[in-house]
Amino acid sequence: MEILVCVKRVPDTAENEFELNSAGNDLDRDDLVYSVNEWDNYAVEEAIQIVDNVGGNVTVVTVGDDESEEVLRREMAMGANNGILLSDDAFEGADGKGIATILKAEVEKGNYDLILTGAQADEGAGQVGGMLAAMLDYPYASLVNKVEVDGDAAIKVGREIEGGNQEMNELDLPCVLSIQTGINEPRYVGIRGIRKVAKLEIPVKGASDLGLDAATVGDAAAKVKRVDYFVPDMGDGAEMLDGSTDEIIAQLIERIKSKGGLA
Amino acid sequence: MAQGVMVVAELFNGSFKKVSLEALSKGKALADSLGESLVAVVMGAAVSEPAKELAKYGADLIVVAQDADLEGYRPCQQHNVLVDIINDKAPRMVLFGATRQGKELSANVSATLDVGLAQECLDLFIEDQKLVAKRTLFGGKIIATVDIEGDTQLATIRPNVFEITEATGAGVVEECAVNLGTVNVTLIEEKVEVSSKIELTEADYIVSGGRAMDGPDFSILENLAATLGGAVGASRNAVDAGWRPQTDQVGQTGKVVSPKLYIACGISGAMQHIAGMSTSDVIVAINNDPDALIFKTSDYSIVDDLFDVVPAITEEIKKLA
Ligand SMILES: Cc1cc2nc3c(=O)[nH]c(=O)nc-3n(C[C@H](O)[C@H](O)[C@H](O)COP(=O)(O)OP(=O)(O)OC[C@H]3O[C@@H](n4cnc5c(N)ncnc54)[C@H](O)[C@@H]3O)c2cc1C
Ligand SMILES: Cc1cc2nc3c(=O)[nH]c(=O)nc-3n(C[C@H](O)[C@H](O)[C@H](O)COP(=O)(O)OP(=O)(O)OC[C@H]3O[C@@H](n4cnc5c(N)ncnc54)[C@H](O)[C@@H]3O)c2cc1C
Numbered sequence: 191m192e193i194l195v196c197v198k199r200v201p202d203t204a205e206n207e208f209e210l211n212s213a214g215n216d217l218d219r220d221d222l223v224y225s226v227n228e229w230d231n232y233a234v235e236e237a238i239q240i241v242d243n244v245g246g247n248v249t250v251v252t253v254g255d256d257e258s259e260e261v262l263r264r265e266m267a268m269g270a271n272n273g274i275l276l277s278d279d280a281f282e283g284a285d286g287k288g289i290a291t292i293l294k295a296e297v298e299k300g301n302y303d304l305i306l307t308g309a310q311a312d313e314g315a316g317q318v319g320g321m322l323a324a325m326l327d328y329p330y331a332s333l334v335n336k337v338e339v340d341g342d343a344a345i346k347v348g349r350e351i352e353g354g355n356q357e358m359n360e361l362d363l364p365c366v367l368s369i370q371t372g373i374n375e376p377r378y379v380g381i382r383g384i385r386k387v388a389k390l391e392i393p394v395k396g397a398s399d400l401g402l403d404a405a406t407v408g409d410a411a412a413k414v415k416r417v418d419y420f421v422p423d424m425g426d427g428a429e430m431l432d433g434s435t436d437e438i439i440a441q442l443i444e445r446i447k448s449k450g451g452l453a
Numbered sequence: 454m455a456q457g458v459m460v461v462a463e464l465f466n467g468s469f470k471k472v473s474l475e476a477l478s479k480g481k482a483l484a485d486s487l488g489e490s491l492v493a494v495v496m497g498a499a500v501s502e503p504a505k506e507l508a509k510y511g512a513d514l515i516v517v518a519q520d521a522d523l524e525g526y527r528p529c530q531q532h533n534v535l536v537d538i539i540n541d542k543a544p545r546m547v548l549f550g551a552t553r554q555g556k557e558l559s560a561n562v563s564a565t566l567d568v569g570l571a572q573e574c575l576d577l578f579i580e581d582q583k584l585v586a587k588r589t590l591f592g593g594k595i596i597a598t599v600d601i602e603g604d605t606q607l608a609t610i611r612p613n614v615f616e617i618t619e620a621t622g623a624g625v626v627e628e629c630a631v632n633l634g635t636v637n638v639t640l641i642e643e644k645v646e647v648s649s650k651i652e653l654t655e656a657d658y659i660v661s662g663g664r665a666m667d668g669p670d671f672s673i674l675e676n677l678a679a680t681l682g683g684a685v686g687a688s689r690n691a692v693d694a695g696w697r698p699q700t701d702q703v704g705q706t707g708k709v710v711s712p713k714l715y716i717a718c719g720i721s722g723a724m725q726h727i728a729g730m731s732t733s734d735v736i737v738a739i740n741n742d743p744d745a746l747i748f749k750t751s752d753y754s755i756v757d758d759l760f761d762v763v764p765a766i767t768e769e770i771k772k773l774a
Contacts, residue, residue, distance in 0.1 A: 201591060203594060203728070217591075217595070286563075287570075290564060312591050314573055314592075315560075321563060323561070324565045329637035331638060346641065351525075351526045351553070352465055352553070355643070357642065371699065417585070417599060419590075419595050427748060427751075428751040428753055435757065438755055438757070442753055445752075449735050452681075
C-alpha cells in the first residue's frame with residue numbers, strides 16, 4: 191500500500207511565549223521552537239504499522255519553507271520511506287483551502303492508495319483533510335481512532351460519534367483519513383535515528399513542478415485573511431478560598447451562584 | 454446575488470443540539486443587522502415535525518431534507534444534499550455548530566464550492582456586508598481576527614459561547630428534493646450505548662480529574678457531575694493511564710469545552726490542558742499544591758486534598774436542590 195501522510199511544522203506551544211510581529215498579524219517567528227504537529231506523529235505511526243503489516247511505502251509531505259525539512263527528517267527517522275517538501279514563495283499566505291489545493295496537486299502526481307492527515311494542527315481548524323478529500327472527490331473519514339486493512343480495494347475505519355459512541359465504516363481506496371490522537375503509541379525518535387536519515391535526499395517541489403497556477407494558491411487566492419492577532423489576557427489568577435473545608439465550600443457555592451454558575 | 458443567513462441545525466436523539474440553537478440566535482442577529490432573512494436547514498430521516506420548533510429562534514424559512522440515509526452522522530450524504538441547498542438558496546453566509554459533523558461538513562462544502570471558512574469562531578460580526586470572525590490559534594495562546602471573503606462565507610461556532618435568544622420567525626417549512634449523490638462511505642457497524650451521558654462539549658457543568666485520581670475510580674467526580682447535571686472530563690495523563698477514554702480528554706489534543714462551570718480536580722494546569730477549558734465562565738481548581746499552575750487560570754482555588762473536598766461539595770450542592 192502506498193501511503194501519503196501530510197505533516198505540518200508548528201511552533202511548540204509548551205516551549206514558547208508568543209509575541210506578535212510588528213504588523214500584529216502573525217507571531218514573531220524569529221526565536222520560536224518548532225516541532226511536528228502532535229497529531230501528525232500518530233498518523234505517521236499508523237501508516238508505518240500498516241506498511242509493516244501489508245507492505246508498501248510511507249511518504250511524508252509538508253507545505254512549508256526550507257526549515258520544514260527538519261520535520262520530514264524526523265518522520266523519516268520514525269520509519270517513513272520518503273519525504274517531499276512543497277515550497278514556493280507563491281504558497282505564502284495560503285489559507286486552509288490553499289494548503290489543501292497544494293497537497294492535492296502532489297497527490298495527483300503520485301499513486302497513493304491512502305492519504306492520512308492529523309485531526310488538527312496548531313491553528314485548530316481541523317479542516318485540511320476534509321478539504322483535500324472533497325477536492326480529490328475521495329471518500330473521507332475524520333477523527334479516525336481505528337484502522338483495519340484487508341485487501342487493497344477498501345479499508346475499515348472506526349471513529350467516535352456523538353455521546354462517546356463508536357462506529358465502523360468501510361471506505362473504498364483511495365481515500366483520505368484524519369487521524370485522532372490515542373489511536374496508537376507513536377514510536378520514540380532518538381538522535382541516532384535522526385542521524386541515520388540526515389543524508390537522505392528530500393525533493394523540493396514548487397508551484398510549477400506541481401503544475402499549479404500561483405494565482406490559485408497563496409495570498410491572492412486565500413478567502414480567509416488574517417486581520418490581526420492578539421495575546422489574550424490570562425486573567426488575574428484565582429481567588430484563594432481559605433478556612434475549614436466547610437467554610438471553603440460555603441464560600442465557593444455562594445460565589446459560583448452569584449456568577450450565575452449554579453442554577 | 455447572495456442573500457440571507459443560513460444555519461445548518463443538527464438534531465441528536467430527536468432534539469436540537471444546544472450549539473445549533475446558539476448558531477440560530479447568532480444567525481438571527483446577523484440577519485437582522487443585514488435586514489435579510491434567516492434560513493435554517495435540517496437534515497435527517499423524519500425531521501419536518503421537530504424542525505418547526507426553529508421558528509422560535511427566528512427562522513423565516515426552514516428547509517427540510519428528509520431521507521433515512523441522512524439520519525445521524527452521515528457527512529458524505531449530508532454534504533451532497535447541503536451543496537444542492539446552498540446552490541439553490543444562495544445565502545450570503547452559512548453557520549454551523551463546531552461539532553464533529555459541523556466541522557467536517559463545512560470543510561467539505563468549503564472545498565466543493567470554493568468558498569472561505571473560519572472554524573471554531575468565538576465571535577462573529579459583519580463589516581461591509583462580510584463576515585469577520587474571531588478564533589483562537591496555538592492552543593488558545595493567540596486570538597486572531599480573520600476576514601472571510603467571497604460571495605458566500607462559512608463559519609462554525611464553538612459551543613457554549615453564544616447566547617440562545619428566542620425570536621419570532623415566519624417558520625415556513627419547505628421540504629426539498631433529496632439527491633444523495635455518490636455515497637462512498639458505508640456504515641458497517643454502530644456501537645451505540647444508549648446512555649444518558651451528556652456530550653462534553655455541550656455540558657454546562659464539567660468536573661475533570663487528572664493524574665491525582667491515581668486510578669480508574671472516578672466515582673467521586675461522577676457523583677459531583679451527576680449532582681450538577683454535567684459531565685466528567687479528564688486530563689491527558691488520566692487518559693494515557695487508561696483510566697478514562699480518549700473521548701473524555703479536555704485540552705489541546707482533546708476536546709475544547711466552554712461550560713458555565715469547570716471544576717479541575719488534581720490537574721496541574723499544563724498549557725495543553727488550559728487550551729481546552731480556558732474560555733469556561735467560572736473555573737474552580739482543587740489542588741493540594743499551592744503553587745500549581747492551574748491556579749493562574751482559575752477563578753477560585755482550593756488548596757486541599759480533592760478526595761476530601763469533592764464529596765463535601767457534592768453534599769452541599771445536593772442540599773441546594
Ligand atoms: C506566514 C503564514 C501566513 C498565513 N496566512 C494565512 C492567511 O492569510 N489566511 C489563513 O486562513 N491562513 C493563513 N495561514 C495559515 C495556514 O494556511 C494554515 O496552515 C492552514 O490554514 C491550515 O492550518 P491548520 O492548523 O488549521 O490545519 P488543520 O486543518 O487543523 O490541520 C489538519 C491536518 O492537515 C495537514 N496539514 C495542515 N497544514 C499542513 C501543511 N502546511 N503541510 C502539510 N500538511 C498540512 C496535517 O496533516 C494536519 O494534521 C498562514 C500561515 C503562515 C505560517
Ligand atoms: C503536544 C502535547 C499535547 C497535549 N495535549 C494535552 C491535552 O489535550 N490535555 C491535557 O490535559 N494534557 C495534554 N498534554 C499533557 C500536558 O502537558 C500535561 O502533561 C497533562 O495535562 C498533565 O496532566 P495532570 O494535570 O493530570 O497531571 P500532573 O501534571 O501530574 O498533575 C497532577 C496534579 O494533581 C495534584 N494532586 C496530587 N494529588 C492530589 C490530591 N490528593 N488532591 C488534589 N490535588 C492533587 C498535584 O499537585 C498536581 O498538580 C499534552 C502534551 C503535549 C506535549
